[in-house]
Amino acid sequence: MIITDNKKISTDYSYELYEAETMPFANKAISHFALTDSLLRYAGKYQKNILHFWPTSNLVILGMMDTKLPYFKDALEVIDRYAHPYIVRNSGGLAVVGDEGVLNFSLILPEDPKQKMTINTGYEHMLQLINNSLKAYGKKSLAYEIKDSYCPGEYDLSIDGKKFAGISQRRLKNGVAIMIYISVNGNQFKRAEMIREFYQAGLKGETVKWQFPSVDPTVMATLEDLLGISLTVDGMKNLILRTLLKNNCTIIPGEYSSEIITDYNEGFEKMIRRNQQMLGTSIDKELIK
Template identity: 30%
Template sequence: MNVGPFDREAAIRPKMRTDLRFFPWESKCYNSGMMVAKPMEEPQDRRPPGPGLLLSDAALAFAAERRLAERIAGGGPTAVFVWTAPPTFVFGAQDVKETAGRRAARQVLAEYRAAGLVRPSGGRLVPIDPGVVNLAWIGPTRGPLATIEGAFRWAAERLQDFFRRFGLSVAFGEVEGAFCPGRYDGAVFGKKIVGLAQRRWRGAAAVEAFVLVAGTGAERAERAAAFYRLAGGPVVRPERMGALAEWRDLKDEVGIRAAAAALLSAFVAGTDECVRAGTLSAVLGPDGVSALHPFVRALVAESRARLGLGGAEGGAGG
């Protein structure tokens, strides 16, 4: 496949209905074809941990989804944000259901000096780090989110738009040997580079996506493979995983930010409904982030219990 050079400036320019430039830290609302943009403060992602575009804590992101779902079920607007985190093993509930899985989880967390979390959505283990850009789109259970299958198809279309901005084509379908396999794996040149998951509540739903941007897919696959060698489970083949940086110049912080902005833009530009997008402080309001603390504590406590940390199995914490 012959593609042209990657243009970073083009990557962060969305397809808008107006001539206003898109900034990922602005708050935007589409309504009847009109856009209202409120410039926000300087992006806070350079001062982790914090409520900026790029989060430093996966638990905070999942807690935000739940809080936003409550607002949306009560009539609030759709919301979307993107985030990254330090090295974290985000386990699926199935991964740590048995004693062998919990023991293996504690071992790899210690070996890789990583955080551990059991995510509340479906799927299997996903090792993330600052080079993995994650997106959460939370909205009412109508339109594109009315059904599980419809939500997956809609998100896949938005991701196709995202990859087109980098001159790449993505194919959807389960990639054998990839970690967290599913029918909506997104692959570039046969290597999985993106995954999708969903969470659903009464009146609201969330679509989650992770995109491997910097680094390589193989190094992350090896982390997952190390866990499954100990726990038993699916065979993960490092050669079946990829990352955007393997084909485009997205190896540093600037590249990761450009990918995050392009991902957010592809989703926001693909809908006509009212959407609040940007930093969590913009979406949740000045006091909204501190209001997440009870949700974070509950998720962390549940994860520790599922991982056998500090409980009856006597895990060593971490």
């Protein structure tokens, strides 16, 4: 069933669940992006609603625009000093940080080819789901750009003026992936400080035609701090799943069909080629084995 009503995103729908722990292939950073594209095609072709959870260990996820920095190699050396590997993703935006305290989650939905889902509708679906999941804590997140955060955008999610999450979208063959990173716990100041230093090294004060953020670590926070509770990545994932189940949604384990795996393998090779092209000799060989 195609989801078209903003108000019912969390009610009476069936979802297939895909998680990093269930992947029948190596759990590598590039794998999650290749699988997202495969699931996008699957959702569009078979009209399936999909939940995709993929936490990572230390990782900086770069956007294509980051590679335009005039001193890009110097910027990468900053990330190396923080002992974080990095990849260039296949969707828009700028650099974000993933680690054991950050939940990456995608809501992958089919589109009606005759009535495309608007960009804002996709964002509103995710905003609604996150706010419904946090309702019990008496806090509501707002969506507006936090300009001095890393990867700022119109649908940054914040509580009390502090950003804890960012949303992006990717579309392929009648499928829409609405992707969010949620800084659940950990040292958000250090994450933002690393990205601030990344841009400082990459720009060295030069003015360029692309807009990169002047990152201020104080405008970002973890959800754990903002809610004043102890919260884990698994706990946040379970809040999302419980919200859907409480509202009569059906969640079943997704199956890795031969079609999904074939698409995944093609996407994996494309991600490797993209990263080889963008990063050259700076590529982390462990990420592309």
